[in-house]
Amino acid sequence: MIRILLADDQSLLLNALATILGAEDDITVAATAVNGAEAVEKARVHRIDVAVLDIRMPVLDGIAAARAIMEMGPRVIMLTTFDDDVLIHSAIDAGVHGFLLKDAEPDVLAGAVRAVAHGESVLAPAVTGRVMQWVRGGAGDPDAGKRLDELTARERDVLAEIGRGATNAEIAATLFIAETTVKTHVSSLLSKLGVRDRVALALLAQRAGISS
Structure with missing residues (x-):
């Protein structure tokens, strides 16, 4: 409960x-x-x-x-x-x-x-x-673009869904993968992109135009 x-x-x-x-x-x-x-x-x-x-x-x-x-x-x-x-x-x-x-x-x-x-x-x-x-108005992280380029195709797919506000379960259904796999991708995204949480991932996806 x-x-x-x-x-x-x-x-x-x-x-x-x-x-x-x-x-x-x-x-x-x-x-x-x-x-x-x-x-x-x-x-x-x-x-x-x-x-x-x-x-x-x-x-x-x-x-x-x-x-x-x-x-x-x-x-x-x-x-x-x-x-x-x-x-x-x-x-x-x-x-x-x-x-x-x-x-x-x-x-x-x-x-x-x-x-x-x-x-x-x-x-x-x-x-x-x-x-x-507001997010786009800031200088941002100059290395963010390079880190995005290092993502796999599937990680970019997951990041795009996060940017749209999808939960792990919704991402799993949309991409036809297991929810545990989504969690693995989210952890990888947090590490690769150097952000602390899912909200930051969503904002980054929006800023990069990945989820548009």
Whole structure:
């Protein structure tokens, strides 16, 4: 059973999230919070696997709450909207494990919780597109192009799917390979491209135009 913490200062959305995710057979809502400070406190009290946090919250913002919660062990998904660019950039730097839009479909939300709980990272395609202007605007890593050239054809295929926001299971189905093989390719990509997580892979794929 995946134990989650939900935090949002909008009670209607918080209740909706709790209802949607609590209805899943393999997910249980261990705690809810209405601000970042309460989220951190609930994370200390309850055993949780994944925290789903609004990126904008009173008392303590979602990014500061995410940092504190990740230090305790749980993984974090940020909920955002289209106008949160600066906060999204900060959350990427903080090392959160996923981004979803607040209006994500229930199956997308549940799938993201499962993926993050199992060690993956999730970047909603719509969010990816929104932050790419910022990513492309930087100088970037001058050696990134050379490292991309060193990828095998299959690794490039996997990287393209990651850039589109696909989970390991979805990549396996699309490329007709085993999920364990996908995990092997992801590990190789992280090593070859010198990035720390799946979110960074997705951004790199978008920046290189591999997933377009």
